[in-house]
Amino acid sequence: MSSANGNGPPLINPSLRGGRTLLARVADASFWMSRYMERAEHIARILMISNDVLTGTGDLDRAFALEVAGDVLRITQRDHMFPALTPAGRPASQVMAAVARYMTLDEDNPNSLIHCMAKARENARGIRESISAEMWEQINTFYWSIKSDDARARFEDVPQEFYRQFMMGSFLFQGLADQTMDxxxxxxxxxxxxxxxxxxxxxxxxxxxxxxxxxxxxxxxxxxxxxxxxxxxxxxxxxxxxxxxxxxxxxxxxxxxxxxxxxxxxxxxxxxxxxxxxxxxxxxxxxxxxxxxxxxxxxxxxxxxxxxxxxxxxxxxxxxxxxxxxxxxxxxxxxxxxxxxxxxxxxxxxxxxxxxxxx
Amino acid sequence: MFDEYQINGLFDEMFEKPGTPRPHYARLHQRVCDLGMTALQHRSKMADVCFRNQGVTFTVYKDALGVEKIFPFDLMPRIIPAEEWETIEKGLIQRLTALNLFCHDIYHQQHILRERIMDPQLVYNARMFRRQMLGINVPRGIYVTICGTDLIRDQHGEYLVLEDNCRTPSGVSYVLENRAIMKRVFPSVFQAAHVRPIEDYPHNLLRCLKFLAPHDQADPCIVVLTPGMHNSAYYEHSFLARQMGLELVEGRDLLVDDNYVYMRTTAGMRRVDVIYRRIDDDFIDPLCFRPDSLLGVAGLMNAYRMGRVALANAVGVGVADDKAIYPYVPEMIRLYLKQEPILKNVQTYICARPDECAYVLEHLHELVVKSTNEAGGYGMLMGHQASQAEREEFAVKIKADPRNFIAQPVIELSQHPSMIGESIEGRRIDLRPYILCGQNISVMPGGLTRVALKRGSLVVNSSQGGGSKDTWVLEAQTS
Structure with a gap:
């Protein structure tokens, strides 16, 4: 066996007859599906806690509100968006709201909740025969619920509930993985x-x-x-x-x-x-x-x-x-x-x- | 419930005449009337939610990526009595036997051409004819493992074959999902009806695939090859792989070395013996067919020709799908089987023949013209519904490339009661049964009944706004 690119012989495994094997692509997609689910959970929690802290204290102190909002962007590596989201005249109470909106529903933001969920679903969709039907259905149903026409209104109405759904969605997903798949x-x-x-x-x-x-x-x-x-x-x-x-x-x-x-x-x-x-x-x-x-x-x-x-x-x-x-x-x-x-x-x-x- | 229902002078599957259901529909008719519209609509919504949540979708190509859509499901099941089905089944088995013999013949001795039953030009000019397959022996001599033959019923209720799909017929996953949903939302009706089960289809398919494995491999590695998740039928590929417990692979998961096919796994390369491929010939091997294809596997055809991997269906079977070759299937049955065809074809004019072409051009307003190699309801003209300008435009196309067109008289498809908004109306239907060829040929009882949801439409394809319904083949009475 030869190899044109000089990386040595390809790894042909003759013992792989019968039994179970895993496609490299499936391993790859399952890895990223789970990773995006976990990421969404953390980002939802960060937004939820930051929002909660500022709801209690933010109006008192604009500088403090900027710090908290800035942390959200730093953690998610979107700090370059800070100036655009916090223009000089924007009142303290609006600063976090702008950041939250950007981090939740902005499909162009690679770390927004909606983007993470879309990636998780896309990976799941590519391997749905390798995960349990329950897992696929949960991830798919959740995806459509946040893509639905009223999702934005639900978010604007009670953001905390919206975040909670992401966190519970991630828990449910991991729970289903534990309980319904090999x-x-x-x-x-x-x-x-x-x-x-x-x-x-x-x-x-x-x-x-x-x-x-x-x-x-x-x-x-x-x-x-x-x-x-x-x-x-x-x-x-x-x-x-x-x-x-x-x-x-x-x-x-x-x-x-x-x-x-x-x-x-x-x-x-x-x-x-x-x-x-x-x-x-x-x-x-x-x-x-x-x-x-x-x-x-x-x-x-x-x-x-x-x-x-x-x-x-x-x-x-x-x-x-x-x-x-x-x-x-x-x-x-x-x-x-x-x-x-x-x-x-x-x-x-x-x-x-x-x-x-x-x- | 059915007070407003119109039979429209067509063959109606449920009603003999207004208000009188056919005997095999009597029980369903009664049950639907008892339930009432509100309950029916409630069940219809339940079914829609199930489909959406399970992601039972197909992709419509509009932009680069396509849009995922639910295949509309019509709650009213189609019922086929046992004796009617018996004839269909025999006819389909006969037909697939002949088609397999035809494929073998065309790529070997070509008796059908030598005996001048068919014009050689018609075969050699078929876009799906693969000269690369000449003289190649395919595993077990089976070319078409899975066939989906489209049947329609004319105004007298006679079943006619509209076309054969020997390449990669899709839709069987909807048949199985429709049945699962039907049992969930309509349990009592279903149970009382004595419907023949279809749930063993994936198992039967797997047995047919295993039958193709080169040399007697006790535990062959069988995979389903998909073009990927942007393909229109991706859901089905995934569904079948899951139902059979097989790996769903893309072209990039496979590679060929020393004329053996391998898949990349986390533990290295694993040898592959049988590929149920859902990729067209054109894209399957860039070295042999389209060099720009990224979906296939380089070198696959060499491995295939050496008999080291089996493909289902075989490469080159598309020649039998060609709509200008379809008119010869009755002749094939007579030639290879020495039998008379059980199921009739629709009368077809082949534009490649000058006299027939002239007739077609003169009678465009009463014919359906189809491109010989398109599927999915694309590239066709419904002459009686088209405008003068559309007909003229098509006439130009036909004259430019007559080999690419056939024409058929407009068949008034049978209609079936369908849930349309808040009422039940008659809509045209067809039927695609699935036929499997392994050690022997078997037909799934029923198949995909597609329904043209637009009023008056004769086109049932999902890409053209068609839906589907569950198809019940009743068990024979054992009295």
């Missing part, structure tokens, strides 16, 4: 991408919130300060679990330590990295081939970092450094997953040129 490779890719996205989003939320709050923390009056740190926990879906473990204490370092290092809470970075690693281990165990070793190596190293680190000195700088490194490590692992399992690297033109020369 826990084979497709399911494992769904798990893997869910945890990869969760780590990424959690890092981004913490980085944005800690850098903003580190600047304004001392100037905030105590009640606003408490509300802010509570909002960080709520945005990470962690406030109830945190409270049970930290009765009456609301210190930034405790908040960070909980969200990053807690071993048993499914929203903590520690937990997510561990689960992502476990998914990769299981995917590899089901395959006789050598693929996925690089993803496993990177995730294993990242897990060791998270497991045996502590944030020394209690400073924001070390925290930001740690989060930044974690994000980068996860991104590398995700890239390794795509490269080794989704076979995007194999160029069909390369194959074409040598398959013509066969007898």
């Amino acid at each position: 826990h084979g490779q497709v399911w494992l890719f769904i798990q893997l991408s869910k945890y990869i996205e969760r780590v990424d989003m959690t890092c981004r939320i913490l980085m944005a919130k800690f850098s903003t709050l580190s600047r304004v923390d001392s100037s905030l009056e105590p009640s606003l300060r408490t509300i802010q740190w509570m909002a960080v926990l709520r945005t990470c879906c962690s406030i109830e679990a945190y409270r049970r473990g930290n009765i009456g204490e609301l210190e930034p370092s405790r908040v960070a330590n909980f969200i990053i290092f807690d071993a048993s809470f499914p929203r903590s970075i520690h937990y997510c990295v561990k689960q992502a690693l476990a998914s990769v281990d299981q995917i590899r165990a089901g395959l006789s081939a050598d693929a996925g070793r690089e993803a496993q190596r990177r995730l294993g190293r990242l897990f060791a970092e998270v497991q045996y680190s502590q944030i020394a000195g209690d400073t924001f700088e070390t925290l930001l450094e740690f989060l930044s490194a974690t994000r980068a490590g996860m991104a590398e692992a995700a890239a390794a997953v795509q490269e080794q399992w989704f076979m995007r690297a194999i160029d069909p033109n390369g194959w074409r040129s040598w398959s013509t020369s066969a007898p």
